Amino acid sequence: MPSPPEQITGDPQMSPARIQFIQRLTETRIKPAAHDYYIRWAESWTKARGHHSAQRTQEWFDALGRSSSIADWQMRQAIDAARILARDILKIGWALSFDWQSLSDQAKSLEPGHRTRARETITVRADLPAPCDPASLPDTQEEVARITDTLRRAIRLKNMAMATEETYVHWAARFTRFCLIKLKNPPQTAVPGGITAYLDYLALERHVAPATQKQALNALAFLTKNLLGHPEFTLDHYTPAGGRRRPPVVMTREEVRAVFASLEDPWKLCAQIMYGSGLRLMEAMRLRVKDLDFGQGTITIHDGKGGRHRIVTLPKALETRLQAHLALLHEKHLQDLAVGAGDVHMPEALQRKWPSACREWCWQYIFPSATLCPHPRTGIVARYHLHDDSMARQLRGAVRKSGIPKRITSHTLRHSFATHLLESGTDIRTVQTLLGHADVSTTMIYLHVMKRPGAGSPSPLDNL
Numbered sequence: 001m002p003s004p005p006e007q008i009t010g011d012p013q014m015s016p017a018r019i020q021f022i023q024r025l026t027e028t029r030i031k032p033a034a035h036d037y038y039i040r041w042a043e044s045w046t047k048a049r050g051h052h053s054a055q056r057t058q059e060w061f062d063a064l065g066r067s068s069s070i071a072d073w074q075m076r077q078a079i080d081a082a083r084i085l086a087r088d089i090l091k092i093g094w095a096l097s098f099d100w101q102s103l104s105d106q107a108k109s110l111e112p113g114h115r116t117r118a119r120e121t122i123t124v125r126a127d128l129p130a131p132c133d134p135a136s137l138p139d140t141q142e143e144v145a146r147i148t149d150t151l152r153r154a155i156r157l158k159n160m161a162m163a164t165e166e167t168y169v170h171w172a173a174r175f176t177r178f179c180l181i182k183l184k185n186p187p188q189t190a191v192p193g194g195i196t197a198y199l200d201y202l203a204l205e206r207h208v209a210p211a212t213q214k215q216a217l218n219a220l221a222f223l224t225k226n227l228l229g230h231p232e233f234t235l236d237h238y239t240p241a242g243g244r245r246r247p248p249v250v251m252t253r254e255e256v257r258a259v260f261a262s263l264e265d266p267w268k269l270c271a272q273i274m275y276g277s278g279l280r281l282m283e284a285m286r287l288r289v290k291d292l293d294f295g296q297g298t299i300t301i302h303d304g305k306g307g308r309h310r311i312v313t314l315p316k317a318l319e320t321r322l323q324a325h326l327a328l329l330h331e332k333h334l335q336d337l338a339v340g341a342g343d344v345h346m347p348e349a350l351q352r353k354w355p356s357a358c359r360e361w362c363w364q365y366i367f368p369s370a371t372l373c374p375h376p377r378t379g380i381v382a383r384y385h386l387h388d389d390s391m392a393r394q395l396r397g398a399v400r401k402s403g404i405p406k407r408i409t410s411h412t413l414r415h416s417f418a419t420h421l422l423e424s425g426t427d428i429r430t431v432q433t434l435l436g437h438a439d440v441s442t443t444m445i446y447l448h449v450m451k452r453p454g455a456g457s458p459s460p461l462d463n464l
Contacts (some may be wrong), residue, residue: 020089028084034077041081051086054094061103072109079104126200129193131184140180144173147187147227154226161307163282171219191224192233199235209246247448248415255404256416262398266367267391269318269325271413273299276315278417278434280305281392281410285385289326290362294319301436310436326366333364336383343382344368345375358382418446 021042025035050057064070064078079100086095112121148169155165178198179190187194195217202208202216224230251259256275260268274284283301291300297314304310314322336342343358344365350357357363365385374381392410399408406412414435421431432443 017085017089021085024084024088037077038081038084041078042085045078045082045085050082051090051092054098057082057086057098058103065107072107075107076104079107124204126197126204128183128197128201129185129190137180137184138186140177143180143186144176147176147223148173150227151223159307161303161305163305167215168219168222171216172223175216175220175223187223188228191220191228191230192235195220195224196235248419248445249406249408249412250419250446251404251406251408251412251416253420255402255406256413258402258404259395259398259408262401263394266325266386267394267398269321270367270386270391271395271410272315272318274410275413275417276318277312278414278421279312280414281388285365285367285388285391287366288362289329289364289366292322292326292366294323304436306436306438308436308438310433312434322366329364329366329368330361333361341372341383343380345373345380345382345384351380415446418443422446 018039021039022035025038026032030038045051045057045060048056048060050060061075061079064075083095083098083100086092086098087100110117112118151169151172152165155168175194175198176187178201179185179187179194182201183190183194183197185194190197198220199213199217202213208216224233260272263271270284273279273287274281277299279287279299279301283304286302287299291302292314293300294314297316297319298311299314301310301312333342337359344363346354346358346363365383367386369384369386371383372381373384388410395408395410399406418431418435421434422428428440428443428447431446432440435443437443
């Protein structure tokens with residue numbers, strides 16, 4: 001084998017390889033101004049011992065492609081330089097059959113106008129209504145505080161979930177700022193046309209998902225009907241956010257087992273309950289001892305999404321482990337009581353009705369926190385459940401250890417529960433009841449991800 005490093009990197013006047021290389025560049029009509037760059041790429045390739053084998057060459061280009069400072073045209077220029085030197089000048093055997101063109105095609109980046117990138121690169125502005133006199137506008141921070149405070153009052157009177165309250169307050173604050181800063185109108189006079197403008201703004205300029213835009217619409221409809229004095233209104237045509245609802249991420253049974261194997265208790269037990277009974281993350285976190293009925297084989301979910309209660313199946317495979325877990329918790333609870341630290345946080349109304357219930361065993365959390373915490377309003381120091389963020393962090397670590405190439409969250413366990421039940425032949429109405437869905441159409445999305453008959457059907461390629 002010749003010595004390309006010495007021949008191409010030596011004195012330009014004395015290197016035959018360099019002279020042949022420049023001649024070849026001229027023959028292929030490459031501009032003289034680019035010759036020096038081609039020579040540098042060729043030198044870099046030979047210094048990396050790319051001429052030794054196709055594998056070395058591929059590894060060098062892989063390393064080159066990891067640099068964010070290398071543009072696609074520079075990558076293709078480097079490929080051309082290595083190809084000319086290896087195939088046309090040195091005539092290396094493996095270089096004659098190496099697919100240089102395929103490598104060059106893989107290096108081509110998407111242009112800004114490509115349809116994959118165009119939605120993000122070609123900006124379309126929302127059509128906003130005419131502003132009013134800026135001097136008549138209230139202070140933005142004061143108006144946001146006033147509206148969100150009034151909104152919280154209305155939501156509390158309707159006994160809506162805390163998650164709903166936080167979501168609606170979030171969108172109300174954003175909409176108020178949008179009206180005052182962009183529309184130059186207070187929210188009271190901006191609606192309902194301002195809602196259309198805001199939804200257009202979310203779709204065209206913020207590029208939100210359809211579910212996000214729908215969430216904003218629901219929040220602003222509640223705000224307009226209950227606070228802004230428009231109990232009945234009709235929206236003009238607004239731009240829907242691009243795309244449709246994505247199918248849920250579902251794990252296979254083997255992937256579920258792999259994730260469980262990478263978790264330790266109490267996180268493993270919590271994840272198994274979520275998957276085995278179809279619970280949401282906070283439903284599992286808020287389980288109390290009284291919610292488990294081993295005699296009936298059921299778990300009672302209180303104040304689930306939408307304030308609804310439901311009864312789900314207690315997995316038989318977990319009964320022994322749950323009883324052992326509860327025995328350890330009971331012993332710890334007795335020790336806490338002995339030192340005056342056995343209280344658990346209770347809803348305020350129940351705390352007033354049954355003052356001593358906070359020390360009873362049946363009210364203790366199944367997944368209690370390791371520390372005590374004061375109540376933000378009453379100041380009572382007691383024990384809460386585990387933080388939901390800690391469960392999410394433990395699950396992410398387990399997925400990373402398992403090497404599963406999916407974006408798996410705590411809710412993925414619930415998606416997998418529903419899909420696997422449908423695959424095993426369970427009636428969709430039963431699955432709807434177990435999940436606590438108000439409408440069967442919400443449950444039907446799992447029909448699109450189960451193994452039969454849709455995406456899991458055999459591919460015609462398998463029969464060729």
